[in-house]
Amino acid sequence: MLKKCLIVMALAIAVSSCKKDSDVELQNEQKLSMDAELRASLPGNLNQMGANGAPLKVCVDKFTNSRPIILGEDDDDVSGRGVAVRGTKWPNGKTLRVYFINGGQIVRDNVMKFARRWANHANLHFVVTQNKAESDIRVGFKVNGDWGHWSWIGTDANEHKGEQTMNFGDLDRNSSDYDYGYYVLHEFGHAIGLGHEHLSPLANINWDKPAVYQYYMGPPNNWTRAQVNSNIFDKYKPREVRNTAYDTNSIMHYWIPNEFTTDNFSVDENAYLSDKDKIFIKRIYPG
Known part of the structure; x- marks a missing residue:
């Protein structure tokens, strides 16, 4: 039985x-x-997929209440390109402590490996901490089903103690180095004070706004019209940022297919720090 x-x-x-x-x-x-x-x-080239086969996604701006300030007297002669949001710079030479909310060891190690590529060109250091209370940056992977990619900008993370400050929506142990470069370098750029390059006061992009609205208000982003405006069209005001010449090769630039513009202008997706990214961040955090 x-x-x-x-x-x-x-x-x-x-x-x-x-x-x-x-x-x-x-x-x-x-x-x-x-x-x-x-x-x-999706019309034309807009049906291109990311390196991991998932629909192309972009990072969503986290709005800051920081009072705009000048980064410092020595920053007025910055010769590199880039956009740094004023008032969000960490102290030069700071060791930024990174706490992982979730994620396996392989994913965590890969994130730190690519984050440290910024530290190769800036007087900053990244270390992992197991103590959430002492952390400066708190990283999560698809927390509560969030497929987005975002980070608070620079020291704005201090206003969110104990909370998640960065999210990666579709990175896992099987993601390629290209995917890690594409997402991690961009989000950690935000985490050390950099804004979106396409929102530079010196960027003069002739947007085809109906096409942009159609794309971003549909899946996978499903943004509202206001979100499209804030993330795509509303450039930083000169008093809000420290910037120099516009750099289409910056890791902080959105991917722009030519269908999004009225003059066939386009910007390829990128997974690497540009030469100007390296020069600019070294001037912001000199060693």
Whole structure:
């Protein structure tokens, strides 16, 4: 009798396992189908996918209440390119302590490896801490199902003690180095005080606004019209930032397909620090 019960239980477990595997396969097939439909629905080159096969995503601005201030007297002669949001610079030479809310060790190690590429050109240091209370930057991966990529800018993180200050929506242990470069360098650029390059006061992009609204107000972003305005069109005011010449190669620049502009202007997606990024951040945090 006991043997018969064990056989029945084993069969039940096997059936349950097969059902779960089938459900997962079905969900994956449905996801691929949805991705294909999404790609097909986008006009022209807008159906291009990111390096990991997911729909291209962009970082969302986190709004700051910092009072704009000048970074310092020695910063007036910055010769590199870039945009640094005033009032959000960390003390020069600071060691920034990074706390991970979740994520496996491989993912954490990869994030730190790419974050430290900024430290190769700036007088800053990044270390991991297990103490959330003492941390400066608090990183999460898809926390509460958040697929977005974002970071508070520089010292604005101090206004959110104990809270998450950075999110990566689709990085995992299988993500490529290109994906890590694309997302981590950009978000840690924000974390050390840099704003979006396409919002530079010196950027004169001739946007095709209806096309931009159509794209970003649809999936996967689903932004409101106001969010499109703030993230794409509303340039920083000169008094809000420290900036020099506009750099389309900056890691802090959005990807712009030519369908988004009226004069065929475009900016390719990028996963590397530009030469001007390196020069600019060294001037902001001199060693």
